[in-house]
Amino acid sequence: AQSVTQPDIHITVSEGASLELRCNYSYGATPYLFWYVQSPGQGLQLLLKYFSGDTLVQGIKGFEAEFKRSQSSFNLRKPSVHWSDAAEYFCAVGAPTSGTYKYIFGTGTRLKVLA
Amino acid sequence: DTEVTQTPKHLVMGMTNKKSLKCEQHMGHRAMYWYKQKAKKPPELMFVYSYEKLSINESVPSRFSPECPNSSLLNLHLHALQPEDSALYLCASSQEGGGASNTEAFFGQGTRLTVV
Numbered sequence: 001a002q003s004v005t006q007p008d009i010h011i012t013v014s015e016g017a018s019l020e021l022r023c024n025y026s027y028g029a030t031p032y033l034f035w036y037v038q039s040p041g042q043g044l045q046l047l048l049k050y051f052s053g054d055t056l057v058q059g060i061k062g063f064e065a066e067f068k069r070s071q072s073s074f075n076l077r078k079p080s081v082h083w084s085d086a087a088e089y090f091c092a093v094g095a096p097t098s099g100t101y102k103y104i105f106g107t108g109t110r111l112k113v114l115a
Numbered sequence: 116d117t118e119v120t121q122t123p124k125h126l127v128m129g130m131t132n133k134k135s136l137k138c139e140q141h142m143g144h145r146a147m148y149w150y151k152q153k154a155k156k157p158p159e160l161m162f163v164y165s166y167e168k169l170s171i172n173e174s175v176p177s178r179f180s181p182e183c184p185n186s187s188l189l190n191l192h193l194h195a196l197q198p199e200d201s202a203l204y205l206c207a208s209s210q211e212g213g214g215a216s217n218t219e220a221f222f223g224q225g226t227r228l229t230v231v
Contacts, residue, residue, distance in 0.1 A: 032218045034219060034220075036222075041203070041225075041227065042224055042225070043119075043121075043205055043222040043223050043224040043225050044158070044205070044207075044222040045222070046219050046220075046221070049218070049219050051218060090157055090158075094218050094219075094220075097171060098163075098165075098170045098171055099165055099170055100146050100163050100165040100170045100171065100211060101146065101163075101209060101211070101218055101220075102160060102163065102171060103148070103160065103207070103220050104160070105157035105158050106157060107156070107157055108155075108156075108157050110155075
């Protein structure tokens with residue numbers, strides 16, 4: 001069965017520091033992978049996605065992620081964090097199911113940014 | 116327009132009430148989803164409609180009844196809910212048949228439901 005693991009429940013970084021959020025997936029075929037961000041009480045916004053090709057993908061707000069098949073990972077990075085990046089981050093896998101797609105989310109990582 | 120619009124934003128209902136949540140998108144997407152999200156938890160899939168037909172029901176209790184009147188609209192009818200059903204209900208849509216490059220789901224802002 002498909003699953004997504006985000007090992008870090010909380011991460012705290014200082015503003016201007018670099019960031020890496022970890023994501024590991026379990027899926028039999030080539031996965032479609034996504035990172036979403038959610039501010040409190042809001043919906044989810046797509047940061048970036050991977051479905052094939054270049055394993056380093058660029059997203060919005062200066063985020064990037066690298067797909068590593070050998071490690072079943074899709075870690076999210078940002079070189080310099082801004083206070084506005086404080087939010088919940090979800091990694092997700094899109095799995096074809098019953099003629100459509102099922103989006104399965106990891107448990108999320110809550111990012112706190114110190115001024 | 117990359118928006119998924121959900122109404123209402125907030126809803127308080129009693130356990131004997133009947134209410135409906137509404138979701139609308141005008142991106143031409145043919146797949147629409149309902150997710151339930153409890154506080155500090157990830158979204159959990161409830162239902163998926165593909166080309167206006169229910170394709171996935173994740174064993175959701177019958178007090179939740181989805182409806183897809185047309186390709187742009189998705190409703191979630193609520194009846195006899197329990198306090199533990201209080202949560203953020205998220206609607207999403209995605210394009211199907213467009214190849215892997217179009218598989219991302221677009222989410223609405225959600226309806227915050229409180230059952231009293």
